[in-house]
Amino acid sequence: MNKVENCPICLKHIQPENKNYIFENDLIKVYHGPLESNIIGYLYIETKRHVENWFELNEHEMLEMSNMVKMLSSILKKEINAERVYTVTISEAIRHLHIHVIPRGENENVKGLKLIEKATQKKVDTKNELTQMDIDILISCVKEYLKIHYRPYRQ
Numbered sequence: 554m555n556k557v558e559n560c561p562i563c564l565k566h567i568q569p570e571n572k573n574y575i576f577e578n579d580l581i582k583v584y585h586g587p588l589e590s591n592i593i594g595y596l597y598i599e600t601k602r603h604v605e606n607w608f609e610l611n612e613h614e615m616l617e618m619s620n621m622v623k624m625l626s627s628i629l630k631k632e633i634n635a636e637r638v639y640t641v642t643i644s645e646a647i648r649h650l651h652i653h654v655i656p657r658g659e660n661e662n663v664k665g666l667k668l669i670e671k672a673t674q675k676k677v678d679t680k681n682e683l684t685q686m687d688i689d690i691l692i693s694c695v696k697e698y699l700k701i702h703y704r705p706y707r708q
Contacts, residue, residue, distance in 0.1 A: 557603045562649040566601060573688060575695050577601070578705060580617045583625070585692055586653075589675040591683045592668075593691055594629045594656040598622065605648045617705070618652060624703065625695070629656040632694050636661075641669055 557563045565571060566582060573585040579601070586595035598621050600614055610618070622640055629635040635656035642652050655672045657664060663671055 560603055560649050561647050562599050562651060563603050566599070572685070573692065575692055576621075576699050576703070578617070580614050581621060583621065583695075585688050586672065587675065588683060588685055588688060590672045592655065592672050593683055593687055594633045594635060594654075595672050596625055596629075596654040596695075597651050598625070598654060599649065599651040604650045605644060606650065607642075610650070622652060622654065624699065625654050628695050628698050629654070632691060632698075634658060637664075639665075639669055641673070643673065 571584060573587070574582070575585060575596070576583040582599045582601060584597045584599070586592065586597060598618055600610070600618070602614070604610055604614075607615075626635075626638040626640075629638055633656060636659040637657040639655040639657065640652055641655065642650065644650055653669070653673060655669055657668055661668070
């Protein structure tokens with residue numbers, strides 16, 4: 554098996570639709586993060602093509618990913634009143650380039666690196682129990698927003 558056949562993101566992309574699926578075009582896919590992260594609006598932007606490093610992206614992929622970061626940040630500000638939106642690319646445990654988009658509400662006590670750790674390592678926070686219904690409602694809002702406002706970032 555090669556890297557693509559062993560890659561959890563590549564495998565996810567060929568499976569029937571994931572319940573947290575939000576959007577795709579010919580270059581990227583967008584999903585809400587896992588329920589276990591307990592963060593509403595925690596999103597992934599994933600390249601459809603298996604790449605492990607930024608320098609492997611072509612110009613269209615780079616522009617599409619940055620365009621999507623901008624759009625999702627705007628949506629999160631509007632829909633969940635995100636005061637800050639962190640974007641992180643680690644790609645260490647899963648060697649497929651993807652961006653973690655992690656919102657922080659204005660009344661959130663967990664900030665910065667601690668919030669990023671909570672999202673990416675699924676650190677449990679028992680005081681705010683997120684439900685799949687909460688995620689589904691946000692996914693519907695994001696899909697509707699993208700349907701109206703999304704324009705491919707192409708030449």
